[in-house]
Amino acid sequence: MANSASSARRAPVPVERCGAARALDVIGDRWTLLILREAFYGVTRFDDMRADMGIPRSVLTQRLARLVEHGLLTRVPYRDEGARARSGYALTAQGRALAPVILALMRWGDAHLAPDGPALAVTDRAGRPLKVALVAGDTPEVALRDVVLTPLV
Amino acid sequence: MANSASSARRAPVPVERCGAARALDVIGDRWTLLILREAFYGVTRFDDMRADMGIPRSVLTQRLARLVEHGLLTRVPYRDEGARARSGYALTAQGRALAPVILALMRWGDAHLAPDGPALAVTDRAGRPLKVALVAGDTPEVALRDVVLTPLV
DNA sequence: AAGCTGAGTTTGCCATTCGGACTTATCCTG
DNA sequence: CAGGATAAGTCCGAATGGCAAACTCAGCTT
Numbered sequence: 001m002a003n004s005a006s007s008a009r010r011a012p013v014p015v016e017r018c019g020a021a022r023a024l025d026v027i028g029d030r031w032t033l034l035i036l037r038e039a040f041y042g043v044t045r046f047d048d049m050r051a052d053m054g055i056p057r058s059v060l061t062q063r064l065a066r067l068v069e070h071g072l073l074t075r076v077p078y079r080d081e082g083a084r085a086r087s088g089y090a091l092t093a094q095g096r097a098l099a100p101v102i103l104a105l106m107r108w109g110d111a112h113l114a115p116d117g118p119a120l121a122v123t124d125r126a127g128r129p130l131k132v133a134l135v136a137g138d139t140p141e142v143a144l145r146d147v148v149l150t151p152l153v
Numbered sequence: 154m155a156n157s158a159s160s161a162r163r164a165p166v167p168v169e170r171c172g173a174a175r176a177l178d179v180i181g182d183r184w185t186l187l188i189l190r191e192a193f194y195g196v197t198r199f200d201d202m203r204a205d206m207g208i209p210r211s212v213l214t215q216r217l218a219r220l221v222e223h224g225l226l227t228r229v230p231y232r233d234e235g236a237r238a239r240s241g242y243a244l245t246a247q248g249r250a251l252a253p254v255i256l257a258l259m260r261w262g263d264a265h266l267a268p269d270g271p272a273l274a275v276t277d278r279a280g281r282p283l284k285v286a287l288v289a290g291d292t293p294e295v296a297l298r299d300v301v302l303t304p305l306v
Numbered sequence: 307a308a309g310c311t312g313a314g315t316t317t318g319c320c321a322t323t324c325g326g327a328c329t330t331a332t333c334c335t336g
Numbered sequence: 337c338a339g340g341a342t343a344a345g346t347c348c349g350a351a352t353g354g355c356a357a358a359c360t361c362a363g364c365t366t
Contacts, residue, residue, distance in 0.1 A: 007243070008195040011205045012304045017272040019262030020190050020255055026266070028183040031323095037173050042161040046344055052164045056324055061345055084332035086343060090160070094265055100287055101261060102173055104253040109172030112247055113179070119170040129290035132253055134300070137282035139292055147287070151165045184354095199313055209355055214314060237363040239312060308366085315360070322353075329346070335339085 026070050027098070031055055031063050033105070039073060039095065040102055041149075044088035064089055072098070099144050104132040121150045179223050180251070184208055184216050186258070192226060192248065193255055194302075197241035217242055225251070252297050257285040274303045 015021045027033055031053075038049045050060055067073040072095035075087040103122065110118035122130045124146050168174045180186055184206075191202045203213055220226040225248035228240040256275065263271035275283045277299050 007197045007241070009198070009201050011191055011194040011196055012302060013194075013272040015187070015206060017269075018190065018259070019264075019267055019271060019273075020259040021187060021262070022266040023258040023262030024183055024186055028186060030177055030181040033177055033181060034168070034174060037171065038164055041164040041166075043164055044160045045162070047342090048162050053168060056326090057345065058325090058347080059323065080343095082334065083342075086332095088160070097264065098261055100257040100285055101254060103287060104257045104285065105176040106171070106173040108251055108254060109174070109176030111172075111250065113175040114172055116170070118172060119166040120172075124289075130287055131290050131292075132257065132285060132287050133292065133294040134253055134256060134283055134285050134297070135288055135292050135294060136277075137284050139284075139286065139288050141286040141288060144287070149165060200311095210314065211316080211356090212354065233312095235364065236311075310365080311363095313361090315358105317358080318356100320353105320355080322351105324349105324351075326349100327347085330344085332342090334341080336337100 023101075026072070027101075031059055032067065033102070035060070035063055035067065036072070036091075036095065036098060037102055039089065039091045040099060044076065044078070044090055045086070046089075067095070071095075096144050099147075100132045107132055117152070119152060121152055123148050123150065176254075179225070180254075184212055185220065186255070188213070188216055188220065189225070189244075189248065189251060190255055192242065192244045193252060197229065197231070197243055198239075199242075220248070224248075249297050252300075253285045260285055270305070272305060274305055276301050276303065 011018070027036065034053050034055070035049065038052055043049055043052060046060065046064070049055070050057065053060075055063075064073065068075060068089070071092055073089045074092050076090045077085050078088050079085045106118075106120070106122075124130055124142060125148055127148075130142055130147060164171070180189065187206050187208070188202065191205055196202055196205060199213065199217070202208070203210065206213075208216075217226065221228060221242070224245055226242045227245050229243045230238050231241050232238045259271075259273070259275075277283055277295060278301055280301075283295055283300060
């Protein structure tokens with residue numbers, strides 16, 4: 001960008017007014033982003049998340065509560081046959097709006113840290129590849145509900 | 154996405170093979186992402202970053218070293234008139250490739266956490282607005298060097 | 307030579323995280 | 337109804353990591 005070419009002495013916007021910095025206040029730690037990754041994958045249950053991520057229970061409890069408090073997740077009661085009612089966690093619209101962040105991370109990680117190639121293909125329902133990218137403001141966006149994730153081998 | 158609609162019990166890809174999770178190993182902490190934000194803004198000097206972010210010296214030293222080690226930043230010697238040579242830090246190609254992540258965070262933060270509206274306009278050189286979004290795989294991307302950031306008000 | 311400055315490094319304290327054990331609520335089986 | 341199973345959550349001591357402030361160091365200016 002204009003600024004990273006021409007080096008500046010100070011940021012054009014102070015941290016407390018920067019959208020990115022504010023976002024990081026809410027989701028800027030390791031576990032929180034991994035939890036959102038799980039949520040995008042559709043994992044909703046406490047112990048399923050724990051099994052996927054290996055996160056300590058106490059940390060997961062605390063992070064889920066924080067995400068609910070900030071309105072990125074919402075509690076969704078569920079009940080298995082023969083079990084008592086419990087609460088799962090699902091993304092709200094605000095949480096789903098973070099999809100580009102997660103997918104951009106995934107794209108970068110796959111491109112730079114995956115000698116074995118991407119683990120997941122991101123396409124629309126017709127199988128056409130999708131990507132998160134910097135594009136003209138009037139480019140039509142693909143809705144999250146039309147995204148299909150296919151594990152590769 | 155297909156998966157967040159239909160809730161899954163487990164993630165389709167284990168953490169250690171997921172590009173997003175791998176990316177988080179490298180950049181998944183609060184300070185690292187803020188440092189990259191500074192780098193995108195074109196801030197290259199240790200003490201300038203410190204002044205912008207309020208990060209402790211020891212942490213900044215450690216994070217910069219880590220980012221250099223992972224190849225996202227590179228040391229660029231500079232010398233002010235009448236001062237000795239020092240080293241600044243500039244993004245490598247790999248580091249610049251993270252722009253969509255930062256810009257996606259910024260877009261989300263501006264949309265959901267900025268009652269006062271965005272602090273920065275993201276446009277191309279002709280002033281046309283840009284965005285980071287989920288789009289068809291063949292959509293042309295805007296190169297980072299053509300991006301202009303304009304502080305608002 | 308005395309002092310300044312940018313860029314660190316070191317130190318000692320404090321907050322957070324870790325992981326394992328414990329708790330709770332509810333359901334099922336007998 | 338007693339006993340067990342289980343998902344979700346709490347508690348706790350030990351370890352890790354973050355923090356501010358003091359210290360270091362090289363080379364510049366006076």
